[in-house]
Amino acid sequence: MRKPLIAGNFKMYKTISETHIYAKGLRAALASVADREVAVCPPFTALAAVAEELRGSPIAWGSQNVHWEKQGAFTGEISAEMLKELGCRFAIAGHSERRQYFGETDQTVNKRMHAVLVAGITPIVCIGETLQEREANTTFSVVERQMKNGLQGLVSNATIVIAYEPVWAIGTGKTATPAQAQEVHAFIRSQLAKTFGDTFAKLTRVLYGGSVKPDNMSALMSQPDIDGGLVGGACLDVESFSKIVRYQ
Numbered sequence: 001m002r003k004p005l006i007a008g009n010f011k012m013y014k015t016i017s018e019t020h021i022y023a024k025g026l027r028a029a030l031a032s033v034a035d036r037e038v039a040v041c042p043p044f045t046a047l048a049a050v051a052e053e054l055r056g057s058p059i060a061w062g063s064q065n066v067h068w069e070k071q072g073a074f075t076g077e078i079s080a081e082m083l084k085e086l087g088c089r090f091a092i093a094g095h096s097e098r099r100q101y102f103g104e105t106d107q108t109v110n111k112r113m114h115a116v117l118v119a120g121i122t123p124i125v126c127i128g129e130t131l132q133e134r135e136a137n138t139t140f141s142v143v144e145r146q147m148k149n150g151l152q153g154l155v156s157n158a159t160i161v162i163a164y165e166p167v168w169a170i171g172t173g174k175t176a177t178p179a180q181a182q183e184v185h186a187f188i189r190s191q192l193a194k195t196f197g198d199t200f201a202k203l204t205r206v207l208y209g210g211s212v213k214p215d216n217m218s219a220l221m222s223q224p225d226i227d228g229g230l231v232g233g234a235c236l237d238v239e240s241f242s243k244i245v246r247y248q
Contacts, residue, residue, distance in 0.1 A: 002205050004036040004221065005161060005228035006245050007124060008235025009064060009092065009209075012043060019046035023053035025238040030059060030245055036228070038245055039090050040235070044078055047086045055087065062090025062124070065098060068111035080119035091116045092230075094126040094150060096167045106149030113150065117158055124161045124230065125150055126209070127188075131168035139166075140187055147191050156196040162188055162206045163230040169210030171232060178219045178226075181208050185225035214243035221247050 014022060019042050030038060039060040042050055050061045067077035083091055093116065094109035109125060116123040127146040129139045143164070154160065164184055166176050176184075185206050193201035208220050209230030220226050235241040 001202060002227045005039065005205050005207060006036060006231060007039040007041060007062070007090065007092075007163075007207065007228070008231045008241055009095070010040065010042045010046070010236060011064070011097070011232060013236055014042055014046055016046050016049050019049040020053055022236075022238060023050045026241065027054055027057045027059060029238055029242040031057075033245060034058065036245065041090065041092055047083070047088065051087045060089040062088045062092065062121070064092050064095065066091045066093065066112050066116055066121075068108070068115040070115075080115045080121055083116075084119045084121060088121055090124055090161070091121050092124045092126065092163075094146075096126060096128060096165055096170055100167070106146055109146075109150045110152050113160065114153065117160070122159055122161060124163050124207070126163045126165055126230070128165040128167050128210075134166065134168060139184060143184060143188060144191060147188065147195075151195070154196065156200045160204060162192075162204060163209050164188060164206060165209035165230060171211070173211055175211040175213075175216055176208070178216075178223050181210075181220060182223035182225055185223065189225050212244060214240055214247075217244045217247040 039062050041062045041064050063083050066080050067074055070079055070081055093112040094104055098104040113123045113125055127143055129142040133142050169175050188206050189201050192204055205227035207228045207230045208226050212229040212231045213234050231244055
């Protein structure tokens, strides 16, 4: 029912020239993949490069962030309309690094999500707890709060993607066990059903993000409520990312 989605988040890596080479290689490596969806999210500067190299291929592309206004005096920001013109099909909102380093809140995530939906782009809304919150046994209350505030005003026929990223597992080499990830994913789906109905919950893809690698992707994807991955460092190498995409 839910087609797996594997999205690669480049973060602040790869120049335009490096992205051209990478995208050509990825297009060739994944030419025969048809039963799962793949997307890459490079820096803003390299979006035109992936659009040029991946146009006409099954690989989609998206942004790592977006502003909620259509235009205005917002120096350094990029609007959803700008992303739409570049062919973006996805836009990440609320990544933990944006929350940690750049003052992102549940409320600004919510505004970004709505702006993206208006532009016809699918938001990838990120949620997840810190190590301190997990150790305090507040994972579920944190996730519930982030969903309640971040998804406020969402209509039940909208298409979004949720990415659960335990902050303690991002870039640390630590990964939630498949059972730990499944437990939270099941909770997320139950909250979606509670708020938006069973059909919405069954159709909405919930990705796992947090040190996803070729050697743990299959185990994660064996869980019933994990629908794909939001991949960080391991997506930067074509061979590594291709192995993740081709999980069995």
